[in-house]
Amino acid sequence: MQLSRVLIILFFFAVLSSCEETTGNDTSKVSVGITDAPASVDSIMISFNKIEAKVDSNWLTLFEGSSTFDLLKFTNGKFNLLTQNLDLEGDHIHFLRIKMTGATVYKDGVAHAMTVPGGDTRGIQINVKNGLLKAGISYTLLVDVDARRTFIRTKNGFRMKPVLRAFLIAQTGKINGTLQGWTDDPTVFAMSGSDTVATAQPDPSGAFTLWYLDPGSYSIAVSDTVGFSKAYAGPYTVTAGGTTSAGTLPKSDPK
Incomplete structure (x- = not known):
């Protein structure tokens, strides 16, 4: 199974809130955290020392x-909060810049250390989509690292090509x-055409959530560790x- 996508989350005050809230002053509040989605490796260790925003x-x-x-x-919507409630003054976030100092993928107990292209010098710069701010409002900003394309399997291990x-x-x-x-460790995928947009690991009861999807229509695919897979066309409109x-997605079709 391919690696799924990873999310680095910059929480603007309202942690885990998907709506705007009033702060009652002329600045925005900024919190910085990180989360990801399940992946088919043992672990992904990343190191960084600075996150900047062009406001x-x-x-x-x-x-x-x-x-x-x-x-x-x-995973599955959990996050590691790094910094919270920073005052941010300005009208528009144009770019983010992340200075990443290292990345190591562990697969089958073997460490695959990678060089981060430009990561610890000029940094990885990301354009912020619709980054308009309004004074006194709290915002939540996500940085989505597509791990399927960022950590690329090679003959000798992995290499890194940041896609954010x-x-x-x-x-x-x-x-x-x-x-x-579904009993054999299934994974759930949100699909846009043939592209995997998000993944989720269900809990023991089978419940799952596919997070942070752009508005639009999706299908759902499920596959397990014994090679069985099934698509559910939907469409599921976000x-x-x-x-x-x-709703409920059965492994077997009704007879």
């Missing part, structure tokens, strides 16, 4: 320090549902800030 014409520091952690510890996007969480929605009859129910 209006100025580069501002959102996080500075030394942080190393396993992305796979923060940034957007406000209020512009995304989610799909939830429950698997029925709206900004909304939750779409996929």
Whole structure:
């Protein structure tokens, strides 16, 4: 199974909120955290020392320090909060810049250390989609690292080619549902055409949530560790800030 996508989350005050909230002053509050989605490796260790944002014409520091952690510890909507409640003054976030100092993928007990292209010097720069801010409002901003394309399997291990996007969480929605009859460690995929957009690991009851989806229509695919897979056409329509129910997805078709 391919690696799924990873999310680095910059929480603007309203942690895990998908709507705007009033702060009662002329600045925005900024919190910085990180989360990811399940992946078919043992762990993904990343290290970085700085996150900056270009707000209006100025580069501002959102996080500075030394942080190393396993992305796979923060799955299915969980997050690692790095910094919170930073005052941010400005009207428009244009870019983010992440200075990543190292990345190591562990697969079958073997460590595959990678060089981060430009990561610890000029940084990885990401355009922020629709980054307009309004004074006194709290925002949540996501940086989406597509691990399927960022960590590329090679003959001798892995190499890194950062593929990232940034957007406000209020512009995304989610799909939830429950698997029925799936017993061999299934994984759930949100599909846009043939592209895997998000993945989720169901809990013991079969319940799952596919997080941070752009508005639009999706199908769902499920596969397990013994090679069985099934597609559910839907379509499942996602709206900004909304939750779409996929209902119960049985492994076997009704007779």
